[in-house]
Amino acid sequence: MTGHEVKGWCPGALRPMMSGDGLVVRVRPFGGRLRRAQADGIASLAAAHGNGFLDVSSRGNIQIRGVSEARYSALIEGLSAMGLIDPTPEVETRRNILVCPFWKPEDETEVLAAMLTDALAADDAPDLPSKFGFAIDTCDAPVLQDASADIRLEYSATGDLILVADGMKTGRPVSTKTAATAAIELAKWFMAKANGHSRMKHLIASGLEPAGASIPRQSEIFTPKPGYSETGALVGMAFGQIRVETLSTLAKHGAIRLTPWRMFLIEGATDLSDVDGVITDPSDPLLRISACTGSPACPQALNETRSTGRTLAKHIGAQQSLHISGCTKGCAHPADAPITIVAESGGYALIRDGNAGDVPDYSGLSTADLKDHV
Numbered sequence: 001m002t003g004h005e006v007k008g009w010c011p012g013a014l015r016p017m018m019s020g021d022g023l024v025v026r027v028r029p030f031g032g033r034l035r036r037a038q039a040d041g042i043a044s045l046a047a048a049h050g051n052g053f054l055d056v057s058s059r060g061n062i063q064i065r066g067v068s069e070a071r072y073s074a075l076i077e078g079l080s081a082m083g084l085i086d087p088t089p090e091v092e093t094r095r096n097i098l099v100c101p102f103w104k105p106e107d108e109t110e111v112l113a114a115m116l117t118d119a120l121a122a123d124d125a126p127d128l129p130s131k132f133g134f135a136i137d138t139c140d141a142p143v144l145q146d147a148s149a150d151i152r153l154e155y156s157a158t159g160d161l162i163l164v165a166d167g168m169k170t171g172r173p174v175s176t177k178t179a180a181t182a183a184i185e186l187a188k189w190f191m192a193k194a195n196g197h198s199r200m201k202h203l204i205a206s207g208l209e210p211a212g213a214s215i216p217r218q219s220e221i222f223t224p225k226p227g228y229s230e231t232g233a234l235v236g237m238a239f240g241q242i243r244v245e246t247l248s249t250l251a252k253h254g255a256i257r258l259t260p261w262r263m264f265l266i267e268g269a270t271d272l273s274d275v276d277g278v279i280t281d282p283s284d285p286l287l288r289i290s291a292c293t294g295s296p297a298c299p300q301a302l303n304e305t306r307s308t309g310r311t312l313a314k315h316i317g318a319q320q321s322l323h324i325s326g327c328t329k330g331c332a333h334p335a336d337a338p339i340t341i342v343a344e345s346g347g348y349a350l351i352r353d354g355n356a357g358d359v360p361d362y363s364g365l366s367t368a369d370l371k372d373h374v
């Protein structure tokens with residue numbers, strides 16, 4: 001190991017998390033985009049130093065799994081050589097920025113992402129709670145309203161660029177030039193008022209509001225689906241996991257934009273139907289199944305999750321969704337789901353309209369039993 005800390009919280013590349021199958025090294029691509037050489041380079045590094053699989057997180061990060069402590073330094077050096085590593089763990093943690101993936105070269109999304117990245121790396125940037133994040137949602141229409149973020153930049157229905165404190169229905173007008181500075185000011189306002197809250201929406205719900213938020217937000221919620229657009233191809237991955245060979249193949253088709261939906265947007269791609277390991281059919285049931293790593297990779301898991309998910313995919317209805325969790329923590333889908341299956345020692349429990357921590361409706365089920373319940 002280098003002098004970097006290994007901790008079980010707030011994981012990043014510079015603060016890897018120990019899991020059942022080794023270190024998890026989370027890479028946060030700058031501007032939410034990997035150039036083709038970077039994507040191919042991550043695939044090569046993950047093949048050499050990890051277990052051959054990558055996980056895509058709901059924060060638009062890529063996780064290299066199964067890294068031994070002996071391999072960690074070489075992996076970080078390789079990532080650093082490709083411009084994928086922040087100067088310090090603190091800057092890496094603060095640079096928690098989601099970027100709408102459908103941006104076009106002529107719009108201001110790339111510029112705003114770069115300006116906010118620089119502002120969060122400045123010496124006077126505030127230290128923020130570990131999950132506190134930003135969303136630059138400035139494509140044609142907002143698409144990140146359902147994604148976790150505390151401070152948002154988006155357009156109003158009348159085309160004004162607005163800065164939004166998450167939890168509010170209105171935003172404050174800003175310009176491209178002032179947006180990053182105003183976002184940092186809002187983050188400082190949060191830290192000054194937080195009083196124990198770690199997320200903006202909870203502070204707003206307590207009755208406090210920043211000044212100047214006079215312009216209504218757009219309220220239509222975006223539902224992502226694999227498919228092709230003028231920007232490129234949006235493709236899904238079962239359980240947000242991808243093999244290194246698949247990432248390398250995708251990199252041959254175009255640069256890769258990360259999303260919070262466990263999907264990649266491959267710039268300029270028009271036909272990826274023959275790429276193994278990605279989902280291009282919006283009706284594929286695997287898109288409607290969330291499953292954490294499960295055993296053996298997670299030390300907390302009481303049973304495996306993803307092969308059960310693949311088995312059950314053939315049995316769920318056309319609109320049905322499912323969450324399979326290796327324990328009651330429910331990492332892959334903390335919210336309620338119509339059906340949640342939780343691993344138990346030697347079997348599974350099932351909860352209807354609840355989450356992994358709720359009291360089960362059934363327990364002691366085998367995989368064969370589960371087919372009758374979904």
Ligand code: SF4
Nearest residue numbers: 292298326327330331
């Ligand atoms: S839900 Fe439990 S088993 Fe699954 S990844 Fe989280 S801690 Fe591990």
